[in-house]
Amino acid sequence: MQDSEVAYLEFTQDQADALFVASQSLARLGGPEVFGAAGKARQCAEALTRSLDAQQQATLRRFADGTLSALMYRGMSCPEHDPIPEDLPELQGLEHDPRCIYLASRNQILLELVRYRAFAFDIDNEGKQVRLVGNFKGGGSQPRPQETRDTRVELSSHAGLRLGPHTEAPYNCSVIARDDHSPAPSALILTARWNPANEPTHVIPMREVIEGLGSLHALALTSASFDFTRSDCFVAGSGEPEQATAMLQFDANGGFALRYNSYRFSLNDQASDLAAQAFDAFQQRVAETRPRPFVLQPDTALVINNNRALHGRDILQDNRRLLVRLFGYSPFAQPRVITPDPLLVRG
Numbered sequence: 001m002q003d004s005e006v007a008y009l010e011f012t013q014d015q016a017d018a019l020f021v022a023s024q025s026l027a028r029l030g031g032p033e034v035f036g037a038a039g040k041a042r043q044c045a046e047a048l049t050r051s052l053d054a055q056q057q058a059t060l061r062r063f064a065d066g067t068l069s070a071l072m073y074r075g076m077s078c079p080e081h082d083p084i085p086e087d088l089p090e091l092q093g094l095e096h097d098p099r100c101i102y103l104a105s106r107n108q109i110l111l112e113l114v115r116y117r118a119f120a121f122d123i124d125n126e127g128k129q130v131r132l133v134g135n136f137k138g139g140g141s142q143p144r145p146q147e148t149r150d151t152r153v154e155l156s157s158h159a160g161l162r163l164g165p166h167t168e169a170p171y172n173c174s175v176i177a178r179d180d181h182s183p184a185p186s187a188l189i190l191t192a193r194w195n196p197a198n199e200p201t202h203v204i205p206m207r208e209v210i211e212g213l214g215s216l217h218a219l220a221l222t223s224a225s226f227d228f229t230r231s232d233c234f235v236a237g238s239g240e241p242e243q244a245t246a247m248l249q250f251d252a253n254g255g256f257a258l259r260y261n262s263y264r265f266s267l268n269d270q271a272s273d274l275a276a277q278a279f280d281a282f283q284q285r286v287a288e289t290r291p292r293p294f295v296l297q298p299d300t301a302l303v304i305n306n307n308r309a310l311h312g313r314d315i316l317q318d319n320r321r322l323l324v325r326l327f328g329y330s331p332f333a334q335p336r337v338i339t340p341d342p343l344l345v346r347g
Contacts, residue, residue, distance in 0.1 A: 005069040005205035005309075006292060007059045011076060015051055019106065020077040022048065026105035027098065032118050032129040032326060035341050037108065045112035063114045066254025066330065069205035069309035070292070070302060073110055078102075078298040084194050087145060088320050091136050091158075095128075099193060103298065103324040104130040107189045110301050116187055116328035121170075122338055123347035133190070133323035135160035140316040155263060157325070160316035164262035165204055165286055168306050168327070170347055171228045171264075174249055174257035175307075175333055182335035182345040184259060185327040188311075189303045192296035197318040200293035201302060204310040206258055209285045210248070213278065220278035221248035225271035229264045244268050247282075253332045257307035262286070286310065296323060303328075 011019065022044035029037060049057065063071045082099055094100050108118045108129075120129045138144050139153035140160025153159045168188055172181035190201060210218055224244040247265065251257040260282075267279050291312070294302050304311050329335060335345035 005207065006072070006203070007062060007068055007070075008072045008074060009056055009059050010074045013075075015048065016075055016077045018048055018051060019044075019109065022109055023102055023106035024079075026109065027102040031101040031105045032108045033342060037105075038117060038341060038343065041105070041108040041112045041118070044109045048109070049113065060114050063303060063305070064116075064330075066251070066305065066308065066332075069207070069305050070203045070294070071114065072294060073301040073303075074299065076106070076299045076301070082193065082298070084196050084320055088134055088136070088322060091132060091134075094132050094322070095130070100130070100132060100324055103191050103193060104326060107191055107301060107324060107326045110303065111187070111189055111326060111328040114187075114303065114328075115331055116303075117343055118326045119185075119329055119335070119343035119345055120327065121182070121347035122344055124169075127344055129326060129342055131157065131325045133157040133325050134321060135316050135319045140319050142317075142319055144319055160319060162315040163312045165202075165291070165310035165312045166261035166263070167259055167310060169261070169264075171245060171259040171261070174259055175251055175253070177334055177336045177346075180336060180346060182347060183329075183333055185306045186330035186333050187303050187306050187328040188325055189301055189328060190296055190323050190325050191301040192298060193322045193324060195296055195318075195321050195323075197321065198295045198297075199313070199317060199321055200295045201323075202291035202293055202312050202314075203302075203304055204286065204289050204291045204312075206309055207255070209282070209289055210256065210258070212285055213281055216274065217278035217281050218248065220272070220275045221282060222246050222250070223272070223275055225268050225275035226279065227266050227268050228261065244270070247279075251307060251332075253330070254305075254307055258310075260310065262312075 062068045125131045137159040138147040138151045168185045173183045227243045338344045
């Protein structure tokens with residue numbers, strides 16, 4: 001039975017070999033951070049698409065058209081054996097590690113397969129395209145070296161804390177820039193360099209949740225009745241809190257676009273009783289919905305529709321878990337562009 005919200009694309013060995021060669025070629029150029037990488041990734045994706053069968057191409061179109069919550073790529077190849085270290089290495093060294101650059105390059109090609117373009121925000125991750133997601137700041141089930149009880153742990157993907165259901169920030173708008181704020185990412189793509197405990201990434205498709213609220217509650221979520229606080233990982237002075245924004249908006253290209261964070265969203269003081277009831281009903285339905293678990297390894301990658309699904313994870317049990325993440329914009333997204341290549345936008 002075909003899943004209406006989640007799809008899987010399994011590469012053949014020949015396709016996996018072609019993707020491996022293309023990813024290696026892109027990595028040798030320097031990966032997503034360098035000028036010209038986006039065009040090269042697009043060319044690689046176009047060549048790979050020609051080798052896909054009709055069913056594989058139809059799966060890609062479903063995500064590109066905005067009707068899937070998540071797409072899992074499987075059956076990919078990696079470079080030589082990569083043993084799991086005793087401890088997670090320092091972030092600065094990993095950012096220049098050839099293996100991480102290879103996985104990031106492959107992610108960029110995989111984004112291009114669904115016609116999404118990789119990008120970075122100026123206020124997040126130091127404006128870099130590639131984010132390495134791991135417990136660099138503490139807060140996991142086991143303490144990091146030199147971590148103490150007094151260590152302040154930021155609520156971000158650079159810590160080992162539980163991340164509740166959320167869409168990726170910023171939360172000002174979802175598709176078209178507003179008030180000089182670029183929209184939230186249309187998607188994010190994740191793969192794992194190391195995941196020794198097979199710890200899953202959780203995805204909650206939201207169409208059924210929203211439809212179950214009923215028309216009046218769904219309409220109330222489109223009102224400017226909600227506040228959000230800034231992300232810990234944003235540049236100081238940027239990504240400031242905002243009052244009276246909407247959580248849900250109609251999107252002609254995907255049906256709807258949602259903005260939400262279980263930690264950062266609250267009800268505005270001036271919200272109506274109906275908006276308050278809708279917010280309570282929404283949070284209750286999210287809490288009652290069983291998330292879909294996706295265990296990432298180097299031979300898989302997961303693309304999450306940031307407008308259509310929430311994602312999160314439990315507290316990390318093994319601090320060596322390391323994911324490689326890129327943000328992507330759909331062809332419909334209209335950001336405030338600072339630099340077109342590599343694509344950097346105003347957050």
